[in-house]
Amino acid sequence: MHIQTQTLPAFSPTRFLVARWGIFAILILAYMLVFFHRMAPAVVAGDLMRTFGTTGAALGSLAAMYFYIYTLMQIPAGVLADTLGARASVAMGNLVAGSGSILFGMADTFWEASAGRALVGLGVSVVFVALFKSNSVWFSERRYGMVSGLALLFGNLGAIASAGPLALVLEVHSWRSVFVALGVVTLVLAALTLLLVRNRPEDLGFPSVREMEGRPSHPPRRGHWLKDLRVVFETRAIWPVFWVGMGMVGGMLAFIGLWAIPYLRDVHDLDRTAAATYTSLTLAGFAVGSMLAGWISDRIGRRKPIILAGTLGYALICLTLLLVSWQTTLVGMTVFFLIGFFSGGFIVTFANAKENLSPNLAGMAIGLVNTGLFLGAAIMQPLFGWVMDLGWAGTLVEGVRVYAAADYRLGFSLMFGFALLAVVGASRVHETHCQGSLPVAETNRGD
DSSP states (O other): OOOOTTTOTTOOHHHHHHHHHHHHHHHHHHHHHHHHHHHHHHHSHHHHHHHHTOOHHHHHHHHHHHHHHHHHHHHHHHHHHHHTOHHHHHHHHHHHHHHHHHHHHHOSSHHHHHHHHHHHHHHHTTHHHHHHHHHHHHSOGGGHHHHHHHHHHHHHHHHHHTTHHHHHHTTTSOHHHHHHHHHHHHHHHHHHHHHHOOSSGGGGTOOOHHHHTTSOOOOOOOSOHHHHHHHHHHOGGGHHHHHHIIIIIHHHHHIIIIIHHHHHHHHHOOOHHHHHHHHHHHHHHHHHHHHHHHHHHHHHTOSHHHHHHHHHHHHHHHHHHHHOOOOTTHHHHHHHHHHHHHHGGGHHHHHHHHHTSOGGGHHHHHHHHHHHHHHHHHHHHHHHHHHHHHHOOOOEETTEEOOOHHHHHHHHHHHHHHHHHHHHHHHTOOOOTTOOOOOGGGOOOOO
């Protein structure tokens, strides 16, 4: 980044970098907890079934409670990010999520656990959109794809911690104590957010990033947020990436976030720790794929080819799960890694959405696209369990339902159908050539 220090004599590049990356780090820590909460039910699925005596469909509904609330909150999260800013949004969100995690860990009944899970979903629902809104004002537009990939890379470290490392912790501590401790950590992050995070460089006395690059700042928002939200919904170029997220990432999150470990246990006879290694590989692939997709997209100056390649690769892997018999060897590990790797191509959809609208509406645009991801997961998690319950032979092991390979294939057929929806959406993406900053009047256009 070129900084014109001769016109900004009081400006300290070092102080700016410390502030920018410090804010990024705090928001990333909150985002890592978002991923942990999202994926942890897969590892504690057996514990939850045993504790609350649930069916597969009921367990899917409990896990998906997070996604129901998260999905409903993405548009409000975008509004909050564009009006209140990242600081207030994330601080309030962490306060609610921390309280929900403590309630979940202390729950005596299924309904108390569901309420705790819902509060967690409500609290963490604002973090992602606020993080990406913050990135849009603290980082250059030319680096937005790469920074988005970097955010997903770190976020997935939280998801990886919810797999293999969590399985190891559960050998020593109960699932209840883990979620109570997690709630306390989240409350501490709420305090740090209020103390240290700021919404934009100008709040700390810096010029805007565009001014540092020798360009004029974007004008501030002046219209009512409802009018701005209508502009976002009426922008037809936004909707193809909505379907990409719903079909690809929604299906992947539903499987890895709940059903992957039971599948590896029931069909491939892996214990929880070994099975968690496979989901960790998927999350590692997701992190690597996101980082590479964002970097390559910025380098080539294109969005659509990366999104389309990701959806096609993901659909092929879903078809492999459905039709090909594989063993828990290098082949199986590769399959699980590629599920995440190809899904990582979705990260470019947020840059595409942002570039099809005025920068002042970035939070709402990202919130709408993010709604698709979690709507897909909220639909898929219980639906996957429901179709498996249809064929369940009645087998129970220590109070936990055991499903056959044929039951899981029904779930994989649903994943493949969702993947095809993503491919169709990707084929309709409007190419922006990594150029944003469109005035609002020009955003209501088709493909």
